[in-house]
Amino acid sequence: MSVAAATSIDPVTVEIIRNALNAAAEDMNATLIRSAYTPIIYEAGDCVVALLDADHQVLGQSAGLPIFLGNLETCTRATEERFGREVWEPGDVWILNDSYLGGTHLNDVTIFGPVFVGELLVGFTASRAHWIDVGSKDPGGSMDSVNIFQEGLRLGAMKLVEGGRHVRSVMDTIAYNVRFPYPTSGDMHAMIACITMGEKRLQELVARFGLDVLEAARDEIFRQTEQLERAVISAIPDGVYRAEGVLDNDGIDLDTPIPIRLTVTVAADTIDFDVTESADQAVGPVNCGAAQAVSALRVGYKLLVSPDLPGNGGSFRTMSTQVRSGSVLGAVAPAACQWYFSHLGLLIDMVAKALAPAMPDRVAGASHGDSMIILTSGNDPRTKRDFVSLEATVGGWGAWDGSDGESALINNVNGSLKDIPIEVYETRYPWRITNYRIRPDSGGPGRWRGGNGVQREYEALTDCTVSLWFERSRQPAWGLFGGGDAIGPDVVINPGRADERRVLKANGLRLRAGDVVRCAAGGGGGYGDATERPAAAVLDDVRDRYLSAEFAQAQYGITLPIA
Structure with missing residues (x-):
């Protein structure tokens, strides 16, 4: 659809659809949390869901873990690339947790499915949640794993439900390979219910507005997001910005730090993030698949560029990423990936550190x-x-x-x-x-x-x-x-x-x-x-027990009349 066609849609309709898509994602998330069996999901909320269009672009995503930002579509794309477009059938539900495809550890399981209206594929629904145990060598996960085979059951994309009927062989395989089959099965079915809710909501939106209007609104939402992000990037002075950080160690060799290096290049309204100079993949479980490195860079970007905009298919069109295969941020089999997130949090902070000279009011x-x-x-x-x-x-x-x-x-x-x-x-x-x-x-x-x-x-x-x-x-x-x-x-x-x-x-x-x-x-x-810092603010901090009087004296040079 052309830009002219996209911008001709009624703006009120666009806003209604924008909010309806995000509300549909929140409905999915509520279904998952209320149906889950383990506290890591229903109390901690270690999960995220998304609605995607037929081209795997994000239509709406719930609040959840930012590190999965723009990442769920990786699983649907990888499935389609492997099996072909014709693999999608009504009533099917898929499962995947491969660390090198999804980017995270095996405990983060993605369940997803196509959405059809009649015989027409109109999109996908997807959910990801942490399962408390996936059969690793130690209950719940290992802090000293050295390869993926010690970390549990690894599932490439496969059908969990086919034509509305459970694939018992796959469900039984999962149950036989985890330590807690009952709550695991409960969480799995909660995720199935979640994506079924998303399917229902997307079908309702198609029925209410028609697919043409829905797609026109989508294109306009994406266009607005891209335009706003390009405007912010254009305001950053062109140049090359760098930051470096280190992890303590890989959990195996406790004396050797792991360097993470970031180079950010801004040119006009584009920005490139390069982490290719970071360390090679480690022996211990600090590695991640490239999809998660990209996701972390997207989080760092979004914190500075468009923090108030929900993520969608128009996000990140102005950014590019460079990740080296075989590095700690672009691990390949059989690298251990159990605690994949440590360098990702570091990397998010490094985006702000690198761009601080150019964006002091945003970092x-x-x-x-x-x-x-x-x-x-x-x-x-x-x-x-x-x-x-x-x-x-x-x-x-x-x-x-x-x-x-x-x-x-x-x-x-x-x-x-x-x-x-x-x-x-x-x-x-x-x-x-x-x-x-x-x-x-x-x-x-x-x-x-x-x-x-x-x-x-x-x-x-x-x-x-x-x-x-x-x-x-x-x-x-x-x-x-x-x-x-x-x-x-x-x-x-x-x-x-x-x-x-x-x-x-x-x-x-x-x-x-x-x-x-x-x-x-x-x-x-x-x-x-x-x-x-004003003395009154330091005094308030001591009274509120955020600071000790000794710290106030040493760091702020203020002697306080407090016992």
């Missing part, structure tokens, strides 16, 4: 940057059943020109993901959470202060194991324009006892009932010179 200091995972497993004496829990830890975000950073938020990879409420956690798992609070002094100082991390303390009520994946200690969140760096993460086993020990990454540590794990997440970077 923020770095965030705490990682999911900071605590995973526990064992047998619950209350139920006599095995359990696996997995939780991300919230932390501090960076400050920007005009505001302090937020405290106690999930990292920028995970978006609307939530930590599990204490009441739910203690009900579902044999742990007692004895302490949960803001971690004072963890945010970087500045004219605008970085947000603080949190401290969360777990007491084991039974013998069990704990696995940890805490990152960004070697390079905590940095500040910008004179702002100070934040404090990094810290995990202590049995603090204050004779057997106290500190560890950030571990797989299957054995604990006994009564042992304590104290997890502390880092803060966000500051913005601007700390000497310019």
